[in-house]
Amino acid sequence: MRNDQHGLAMTGAGAAAARHYDRAIDELLHLRVEVATETRAALAESPDFPMGNVLSAYLGLLTTEADDARKARARFGAFRDRIDESSLLPRERAHVAAVQALLDGDWLTCGRLLGEITVEHPRDALALAAGHQVDFFTGDARSLRDRIGGALNAWREDDPHFGHVLGMYAFGLEEAGHYDRSEEAGLRAVELNARDVWGIHAVVHTYEMQGRFGEGLRYFDARLPDWSTGTFFNIHNWWHYCLYALESGDEARVLAIYDSVLAGGETCMELLDAAALLWRLHLEGSDQHERWRALADAWPVRVAEPFYAFNDMHAVMSYVGAGRIGEAEKLIATREAYVLEPRPGVTNRDMTLRVGLPVCRSLVAFGRGDYDAVVDLLYPIRHRVNEFGGSHAQRDAVQKTLLEAALRAGRRDIARVLVSERVSVRPCSPYNWLKQAALADELGERGAAAAARLRADELARTGGRP
Template sequence: MIQDRQGNPLAGASPKAAELFDLSCRRFARFRGDPVEPLDEAIADSPDFGMAKIAKAWLYVTSTEPGATAGARRLLRDIEKETPPGTEREIAHVKGLQAATLGNWTEAGRTLDLWSASHPRDYLALLIGHQIDFLTANARNLRDRIARALPAWDKLPERSFLLGMLAFGLEEAGDYPRAEAAGREALEREPTDSWAHHAVVHVLEMQGRAEEGRDFIRRRREHWAQPDSFLKIHNWWHLALCHLELGEFEAALQLYDDEIRAGESGIAMNLADAAALLWRLHVIGVDLGERWEELADAWTQHADGRCYPFNDMHAAMAFIGAGRRNDALDLLVAAEGADPGEMRDWMAHTGRPVIEGLVAFGKGKYADAAELLFPARQIYASFGGSHAQRDVIDWTLTEAAIRGRLHGLADSLIAERLSLRPGSRVNRAFAARARREH
C-alpha cells in the first residue's frame, strides 16, 4: 500500500495523490500556502483516497467558522457514504471528526491522542491534535501530546516542526526557558516555521520582554510576513501587542490599519485578532474613529452563538464597540437554541458571563462588569485561545475595577500584572489611574 512520508498507509491513493497529501501536511505545518488545494487535487486523482477527504474535513472544522464547519459535516457524510473508513487510521480519524463536527472538541482531541499513542508518526493526527489543544485551551496537552510523540521523530526531517509545536506547548504550560530554547532550535533548522516563530514571540510576551519581542518580530519579517502566510496577521497582532506594552499606541493602531485590516480578511482568526486589538485600545481610552463598524459587519458571517464561543466573545467586542449592543446580546439568545454538547456548555459557563460583562462595561456599569468577568479569568481546558489572547479579559476586568472604584480588587489585579510585567507601560498606567481614583 502507498504510504505517506512518515510511513503511514494511504489506502486508495496513487503515488501522485500521496505526494499531494504530504504537500498539504507540509503547508499546514508551515502555515504557508493553501493546504486544501493539494487535497482537492489528490481526491480528483484518486476518488477512493479516504485520508485526503478526512484531512480536508479536519481543515474545515478546525477553522471554527460556522460555514466551514457545515462543510466539514457534509464531507463527513460523503466519507461515510462513498468511502467508508476501512483502515484503523481512517476509523480513528473519522471518530475524532464525528466529535469535532458536533462541537465536542475535548472528545475529538482525546480520540486523536489515543491514536497517536500507538501511531506517533501520524503527522496529520499530531497537527490537528495540537490545534485542538489550542482551541480547547488545554495547556498541558499542548505540551504533552507533542512530547509523547517526539522520540519517534528523531530521524525524520519534519522533526523541527514538532519542536515548534512543543515550544508553544511549553510556553502555554509556563515553562518559558525550555519553550524559548525549543522554539529557537526549530527556527535554526527551519527559519520559515511560522508556528515556532510564534511560540518564541509568546515567550517574550509572557515574560514582559516587549522591546525584545518587537525587535525579534521585525527582524524576522521576511520569514513570516509572506503573502501566502496564514499566520501573518496573527504575527502582526503580536507586534501590535509589543507596541501597546511599550506605550506606542499610535504604532499599534497603524498596524491595525496597514496590516491587520488592510485586506479586510474574513477569516475568523484574523477577525479575532482585530477585535482584540481594538478592544484593548478602547479600554485604555484610545480614539478609534469609525473602525468598529467595518469590523462588526465582518463578524456577522461567523458569530452565531453556537459554533465556537471564543469567537463569539470577540464578535461581541466588535458589536459593542460599534454601538450594537443588541447584536452582542443576540449571540446569547442564539446560544440557547444550540444542541447539547461541549460548545453549549462553554457558552453557558464562560461565554455568557464574559459577553454580559463586556456589555456591562460598554454601558458604563463597571462594578457589574467586574463581577461577571472575574470568574472567567481562570480558564483551563475550555473556551479556547492562548494566555496572551485571553489576557484581554483581564485588561477589561482591571479597567472595570478601576472605573468602578473597587479599590481592593483593582489594586490586587494591578499588583499581579506588575509582578509579571513590571516594565509594561500599560500596567503602570493602570496603577497610575488606580491611585487617582483612591
C-alpha cells in the same frame, strides 16, 4: 497500499494522490494556504482516499467557521456512505472516528481520540497537528504541552518536519508556563526552518509572557520576510507585533499596522485579531469608531449560528466598540437560547454557558458604563476563562477588562489584588505599572502614582526586560 512520508501505511491512494497528500501535510505544517489546493488535488486523483478525506475534513472544521464546518460535514458524510469502513486500517478508522466526533461538536472526544492515535503512531503528523489545534481551541495548556512532548522522541533531528514538531512543542511549553524551555525549543525550531511561522509564534508568545516586548520587536524585525507574508498566519503574527508596540506606547504604529494589515479581515481568525487589538485601545479610552464600524459590519454572517464561543466574544467586542449595543444583546440572546437546549457532548455549548455568556455580558456592561456589573461577572470566572479557548495572550483582553472595570468602579480591594498579581508576574510591563499608578491615584497616594508612572516610562524606553 502506500506509505506516507513519515512511514505510515495508507489505503486507497494512487501514487499521485499520495504525493499530493504529502505535500499537503508539508503545507499544513508551514501554515500555507496551498494545503487546501494539495488536498483537493489528492482527492481529485483518488476520491475515496481515506486520509485525504480525513485531512479535508479537519481543514474545514478547524477554521472555526460554521459554514466551513457545514460543508465539511456534507463531504465527509458522503465519503463515509461510499466506503466500507471495515476495510480501513486501524489508524484510518481512528481518524474517521476523531473527525466524526469533531463534526458532532465534541471537541474533547476528538482530542482524546487523536491522542490515542499518537500513542501508537507518534509520527502521525496530521494527528499531532490537528490535536494541537484542538488543544488550542479548548484552552488545554497541559495537553498542548504533553501531546507533542509525548511524541517528540519518535522524531529525529534530521527529519524534515522535526522542526515543525518542535515548534508545536515550544508553544505548548509556553502555554504551560515553561518559558525557558519554550524559548529554547522555539529558537531551535526556527533555526531548523526559518519559515516555521508557528515556531516564530511560539518564541514571540514566550517574550510576551515575560514582558520582553523590546526583544520581541527586534526578533520580529530581524525575521520580517520569514513570517509576514505567504501564510494564513500572517495577520495573527502582525497582531502579536502590535501587542509589543502597544506595550511600548506606540499607538501610531499600532494603528498604521491595523490599517495596512488587520483591517478588512475575511476569516473569523482575522476578525478576532482585529477586534482584540481595537478592544485594548478601547479600554484605554482610544476612540476608534470608524474602525469599529467596519469591523462590526463583518461579523453578523459569521456568528449567525453558534459554533465557537471565543468568536462570539470578539463579535460582541466589535458591536460594543461600534456603539451597537442592541446587536450585541441580540447575539447574547441567541446564545442564551442555545444553551437551554440539551446538547450532550457539544463542547461549545458548555464553553458558551460557563465562560462565553458571562464574558459577553460583561463586555456589554462595560459598554454601558456599568463597571460594577463587569466585575461581578468576570471576577468569579477569571481563573477559568481558558475553558473557551485561545492563548494566555488572547485571553488577557478579558483580564484587562476586569481590571479596568475594577478601577473605574472604585472596587479598590479587587483592583489591588489584580494589579499586584500582574506586577508580581511581569514587573517589566509598562502597562502593569500604569495600572499601579491608576490604583495609587484612586487611593490618593500621589507619590506612589508618580513613581509608578516613572517606572512605566523607563520600561517603555528600554523595552522591558533586557
